[in-house]
Amino acid sequence: MQIGEAARASGVSAKMIRHYEAIGLVPTADRRDSGYRDYADEDLSRLRFIRHSRDLGFPIEQIRVLLRLWTDRGRSNAEVKALARTHLAELEGRIVRLREMADVLQHLADACDGDGRPDCPILAGLEAAGCDGSRAGNRSVCHPNPGAD
Known part of the structure; x- marks a missing residue:
């Protein structure tokens, strides 16, 4: 064919x-x-x-x-199983990272009133997330508006 x-x-x-x-x-x-x-x-x-x-x-x-x-x-089916288990562990790690990303994005979206004003906690959070690379829980350590959780 x-x-x-x-x-x-x-x-x-x-x-x-x-x-x-x-x-x-x-x-x-x-x-x-x-x-x-x-x-x-x-x-x-x-x-x-x-x-x-x-x-x-x-x-x-x-x-x-x-x-x-x-x-x-x-x-040996043991080799196949080991490969599948390794891949499964990688997938589970990705799931954890995706859940963390979703939680951070949910937090940012919840912080936004969406009322049409120019200030945007989502954009501010994205900007702040890269300031020192460290994380506390699911949020970046540095915030442009301290206490704005």
Whole structure:
């Protein structure tokens, strides 16, 4: 099948299929006499595997390792589990950081009356957040308006 059909069947865009070929994540597809790429069912399975891995947030280099393990029938599932656990810990760390960011943004939004005046606690908070880089709880240590919590 041609690249457009492979894209539809795998859920991976044609652009990303070409990119994955360019970086060696998928083998370069065979070419027909007409020059069009020709994808087999095996290629679709690999593309779906990559798409599912990307959907779970695995970075390309970890997907490369997962693909190697997937095709190695002599693999140890302990290695696969360790890779999944490492990625899970990274995701949980990101969740914590995202929650902190949301809390800070919620605090800034709550501090804004939104009444059309030019003073803006949100912009002031964004400016202050970079003044010394230190943090106390979820807020920057330095505030342009001390006591304005």
